[in-house]
Amino acid sequence: MTTQMRLQLDARVVSKARRLAERAAAPVVELARTHTTTSVERAVLRLAGLSGADAEGIPWVNRLADAVRADVGLEHGVALPVYDALATGDHADLAALAQKAAAGGVRFRIPQGREAARAASAARRAVGGGITRIDRSRRERDRLVRRLGDPPKPWIYLIVATGDIHEDIPQAQAAARAGADVIAVIRSTGQSLLDYVPEGATREGFAGTYATQENFRLMRAALDEVSRELGRYIRLTNYASGLCMPEIATLAGLERLDMMLNDCMYGIIFRDINPQRTFIDQRFSRQIHARAGIIINTGEDNYLTTADAVDAAHTVVVSQLLNERFGLEAGLEDWQLGLGHAFEINPGLPEQFRLELAHAQLVRELFPNAPLKYMPPTKHMTGNVFFGYLLDAFFNLAGVLTGQEIILVGMMTEGIVTPFLSDRDLALENVRYVRDACAGLAEDFVPAPDGFIATRARQVLGESVELLERIAADGLFEAIADGTFGITRRPSDGGRGLDGVVARADGYLNPASELLEGTPA
Amino acid sequence: MTEPRHVRPYGDTTGDGMVQVSFTLPVPPGPRAEAAAALFAQKMGLDPTFVVHAKGIGERFTFFVVYGRSAVILDLDEVQVIEREFPLLTAKEVNLEVRSRLKRRMVIVGATVGTDAHTVGLDAILNVKGFAGEKGLESYRELRVVNLGAQVDATELVRRAVDERADALLVSQVVTQRDAHLQHVREVAAALDAGWPAGAARPLLLVGGPRFDPSAAASMGADRVFTKGTTPREVASYLVHTLGLPAASGSHRRSARVSA
Incomplete structure (x- = not known):
């Protein structure tokens, strides 16, 4: 999609904003380059082919990483001690080693010299096998998109969440037949705070379905089936967030998920996950997404559910610029940056729709090559489903007018009940009507050069630059601790998961990072 | 004017008892589905009923909007409610x-x-x-x-x-x-x-x-x-x-x- 520039944004201001974002991100990137986490190390083990769980449902990757940590710490990564133990002990494979280690029957050490070189090369071979599987999934997606066809933009994004993967599947297929281009399976409440990824097909969840490798595989297969029936490739989305972000990104790459929610600050702000843990995990997960050809979705829409959508408009733009910076640094390309924003201004405010248009068009022009993800109203959805339906239509109109590329379908029962079958059908009818009735209307949308919309957009950009200046000067961790985003204060040594952060020692080995940071295959 | 003790829903005339409901039945769209919707509304206590909208959702479901007159007469003395018993302060x-x-x-x-x-x-x-x-x-x-x-x-x-x-x-x-x-x-x-x-x-x-x-x-x-x-x-x-x-x-x- 070619973006028409209509707001006369000052190119110097835009590039200043990007420079500031880069400066603000730099210390955080440095932290991520020099640290690892328990979940990053477990992701390495998953890439090396370790899967499954013990009788208590705790994955073998957790058992093995914990055993390594207890003996030698994680400062050198798991790869060296694990492949040293494999080479020197009598273990059939990784799984056998993990079982024995969990039972306390393995003593890990950090190999030196020739032994270290031997362990490193075995680890590189094994982890390289995982990366090859991710590459193969990506080629398979490319092939299917070519053969079946890519839906035209905007993609219609619909959520499924029953808690039972075997209920989700028919609902997802029905949604695709009714017009959905992207299916998101919402995760069970609380999964983000689990420090392990559950195993197997799951039939029970709270307000969502657990993200597991087997659930990913089942749903992707079901969508492949319906994609063939419909003659368009239906994309699958899940959530690479929470304490297991790197592992879930890895599973998504292996099982050919197409888009992943992956925000740089969401877990910090809304789930109280430790900021350092989040940024380290995030960088690795984005490197995986980059390699896997996965489009990330960022979560700026969430800020507006706690903060005021007018007052905090610039915090959305600042977060988008940071997400872009962190994403590009990790190797993502522009087409993989599904930057998020939302239609959340109080409908009781005069000129609400003009303000929404100003914000949406500003984001469109700031990120002309990113597939923006536009989120429907939630905060101002009341029990009045009739008004909610009207508001969703205005949201759809704003999306079409400003060329948003991924449009989440708004439900008139948002926040009231789990959507009825009929709610979803009515919502899709709403989107289809607006998209068809207003097809091409975007080309007629030319805000007056110094009118309300253009002026407001420039004002928000200006405020964004001011905030970025402050963040670049004070530090991003300080800004987050100060409640800059989503109003919530999150100190960098607070929240969950800090105990899983480890500084890398000299001689740290992570074969996955080596491959992901090297020249792309 | 005192509030009447006995009331019925108000459509466009006092006491007309008119209500509107919408629901989905797991019945394929068609005349049988519409008749089923009318019957369901009657069993909910609406009489007469008007099935004003019927639309298939996939092959197995039909969505309806139904208007109808409810026979219920409400005695407001039976209503129980917890009202805020404290003043709202600044x-x-x-x-x-x-x-x-x-x-x-x-x-x-x-x-x-x-x-x-x-x-x-x-x-x-x-x-x-x-x-x-x-x-x-x-x-x-x-x-x-x-x-x-x-x-x-x-x-x-x-x-x-x-x-x-x-x-x-x-x-x-x-x-x-x-x-x-x-x-x-x-x-x-x-x-x-x-x-x-x-x-x-x-x-x-x-x-x-x-x-x-x-x-x-x-x-x-x-x-x-x-x-x-x-x-x-x-x-x-x-x-x-x-x-x-x-x-x-x-x-x-x-x-x-x-x-x-």
Whole structure:
């Protein structure tokens, strides 16, 4: 999609904003380059082919990483001690080693010299096998998109969440037949705070379905089936967030998920996950997404559910610029940056729709090559489903007018009940009507050069630059601790998961990072 | 003019009893589905019924909009409702009352409990930003807010409440699958019973969430339920009210600590 520039944004201001974002991100990137986490190390083990769980449902990757940590710490990564133990002990494979280690029957050490070189090369071979599987999934997606066809933009994004993967599947297929281009399976409440990824097909969840490798595989297969029936490739989305972000990104790459929610600050702000843990995990997960050809979705829409959508408009733009910076640094390309924003201004405010248009068009022009993800109203959805339906239509109109590329379908029962079958059908009818009735209307949308919309957009950009200046000067961790985003204060040594952060020692080995940071295959 | 005691729904004429409903039946679209919808509406007590809209959803379902006349006549004397029994105060009034009566800051500890990770309701009441144009309790000078965030274990919540010498616990619950919200509140109430020091005035247990029944507070071991749309001011006003202020109701168990 070619973006028409209509707001006369000052190119110097835009590039200043990007420079500031880069400066603000730099210390955080440095932290991520020099640290690892328990979940990053477990992701390495998953890439090396370790899967499954013990009788208590705790994955073998957790058992093995914990055993390594207890003996030698994680400062050198798991790869060296694990492949040293494999080479020197009598273990059939990784799984056998993990079982024995969990039972306390393995003593890990950090190999030196020739032994270290031997362990490193075995680890590189094994982890390289995982990366090859991710590459193969990506080629398979490319092939299917070519053969079946890519839906035209905007993609219609619909959520499924029953808690039972075997209920989700028919609902997802029905949604695709009714017009959905992207299916998101919402995760069970609380999964983000689990420090392990559950195993197997799951039939029970709270307000969502657990993200597991087997659930990913089942749903992707079901969508492949319906994609063939419909003659368009239906994309699958899940959530690479929470304490297991790197592992879930890895599973998504292996099982050919197409888009992943992956925000740089969401877990910090809304789930109280430790900021350092989040940024380290995030960088690795984005490197995986980059390699896997996965489009990330960022979560700026969430800020507006706690903060005021007018007052905090610039915090959305600042977060988008940071997400872009962190994403590009990790190797993502522009087409993989599904930057998020939302239609959340109080409908009781005069000129609400003009303000929404100003914000949406500003984001469109700031990120002309990113597939923006536009989120429907939630905060101002009341029990009045009739008004909610009207508001969703205005949201759809704003999306079409400003060329948003991924449009989440708004439900008139948002926040009231789990959507009825009929709610979803009515919502899709709403989107289809607006998209068809207003097809091409975007080309007629030319805000007056110094009118309300253009002026407001420039004002928000200006405020964004001011905030970025402050963040670049004070530090991003300080800004987050100060409640800059989503109003919530999150100190960098607070929240969950800090105990899983480890500084890398000299001689740290992570074969996955080596491959992901090297020249792309 | 006095309000009539007996009423019926109002469509466009007094006493016409007209209502509108929409629903989906697992019946393939067609004349049989529409007849089924009319019959269903009749069995709901609507007569006559008008199936004004029928649309297939996939091959197995049909969605309907139905108008009809309900025969129900409502006796307003039978209506039971819990009305707010305390005055709604401004932030300034709340601060003034707390300062003059409690003579220290009131301590409020909030969390979502158990598996529930949704802090949106909790943050709406506690965060400075607040909700519906009202600032949250953090912004009240005479209230000290400790927001523990998501998925706090019930015993941990009570332990923190003891440490902070809490006057009130705010428990927010959004997820309701298999009645998790009721279960989690009962866990907090039980933890309070088990973990609160003997002799000390127990803090209030306030519960908030979209799916709670306001009349069921006592059955969960809670003092008060706040439902969808509650604003920070309402919660703050209730807290002041329980101090026996400004109208000295004085009946609440917290009054022991106020006079101490």
